[in-house]
Amino acid sequence: MFARKTRKMNSDLGIAVLEEVEIGKVKQTILIRGEDIHNPIMLFLHGGPGTAQIGFAPKFQGELEKEFTVVNWDQRGSGLSYSTELKKEDLLIEQFVSDTIELITYLLEKFKQPKLFLVGHSWGTVLGILVSQKSPELLYSYIGIGQVVNMKEGEKISYEYTIRKAQELNKKKAIKQLANYDINDLKTLDIQRKWLTEFGGSYINVSMYNLIYSNMIFAKEYTFRDWMNYMKAGKSSLHALWDQMLEIDFLTTATELQVPVYLLTGKHDYQTPFSLAERYYDKLQCPYKELIWFEKSGHLLNYEETNKFNYVCIEIKKEQCIVV
Template sequence: MFTNKTPTIPNAPNSIASLEKISIGGVEQWLLLRGHDQSKPIILWVHGGPGGAQIGFISRYITELEKDFLVVNYDQRGSGLSFSKKTPKESMTIDQMVDDLIEITGKLCARFHKDKVYLLGHSWGTILSYLAIERRPELFHGYFAVSQVVNMSENERISYEYTLRKAKEIGNEKAYAQLEKLGSPPWKTLNSDRIHNKWLQKFGAGLVHTGNFAGTIIKSVMKSPEYRMIDLIKWIRGQIYSMNIFKEELENLDFFQSSKSIQVPIVICGGRHDFTAPSELAEAFFNQLQAPYKKWVWFEQSAHTLILEEKDAFVQLVKETVNEWSSTK
């Protein structure tokens, strides 16, 4: 019988390599915990989306982090391994997702005898992470924001205008015609988003700057011991479900108006070619933000998913920054 599992970490007597299902906010959710030494500091990784669960493919990208940290990933309610028809639809709110993140953080601190964790959010995950830090700053050593989302309406406007302009510049008549027919966002259907994102990716400004992100990730998920074949279906269904259910709530998101300061050290990383969550918005937000420590880092060869596109540089940044933070305590 096929079961969900994660490979052990060899030659590390105090290691942890565990795939677990626990109750969070009254809903069963799955966690992946991996580290060479479970006494090391915890990094809690909050995936993108909505619904972009990553337990099924993330292991190959975190092996170096596992040497210095206990890295925890979780498939959020309504996504990936945690996708279930039993999850109350009314619980699928940003507020509840933030509560889930905080509850997971508390459980990790209690289990591994820590006062705080490091938080790493990507895209949609930066929304949840930032709100959790505002709500419970005492739980977090610091925050790595990757492709920080600030204002969804502005995100879509800038992204659409860039894609339309790019299509005209390079003379791609098919792209220009399809995009012009869509009209300016907000769009009412995910199919409109799909058409826009198809051309955004074609122009090297979508999920990745180069390569085939979807193909690479799907292959990784299919080969993953953490996911079974049925989980691949759940993974896809969870993305569609989550994107639909959060669409309206996201349209009203605006950190420019609601947030001016945080009490936790922050590093914001931007992909130079990212027009999924345009880095110019994140940089403008960074410039107005008050924090005990803040740093902006460009990743020159990346679009939206710099964690995967420039993995080695990102891992080095995390390690060096945590060492810097630790030495100043």
């Protein structure tokens, strides 16, 4: 079996390391890439739950690697951090929050820096908000992509959009399948997500094949065995965390944060509906906040409009006047 590795940096001050660390008493894998180790750290919290991104995200992060030390982390139970020894009780939101804070502390000590930029996508935004609440002193700012706000309300809006589009387009098969939708049944959730994608409410400028599979096939960070575990890990993570996620309501539990917050929102996102992101932004009180629209994107804006996303992140760094 081929060993995992990552492409080297062409810089004397650069770093390109695929590293296994113990977080929350569980071995987990992080990928650290950047052209200058003195640059501020940007930690990505992937979506899903379980949609690990070490195998495909670096392809889109080249510009960020010039300005940040970029860290991608396959969270416990997913991707390169998958383990059959993990039980459902090991996959609690509180544990993921604890893992995130432990990892942040490790990275800050490793690079001798006071704070970092935290980026969450979808499920990762749940962790991002909770970490921002619990340990704001560790963060320069929080950047949320496809922000989760109120899961039950978000799923209601998402379903209503999907069934409405099915009826408008007279998609009889979709109408029939969506009639059985149950927010607590992950099989019917899969069906709803399939039709949501077809009707342009999930992502519109990329395909999951082009984004994940075609990239990960050639990713040296993943072996064939890792590939075999990838989908299994994603499914088990979602099953373990879905009920917990349905209890999330940041409109009532996280309306005050002590860090600058940037909400990056796709104009076509009905997976974590943009209307809820707007409501949360309006209600949120924090030192500084900004709602940034991505007009040509849905739920995967950092991959749908990569150049704009990278530009926004670099501008955020400038706004925070970071000197390390």
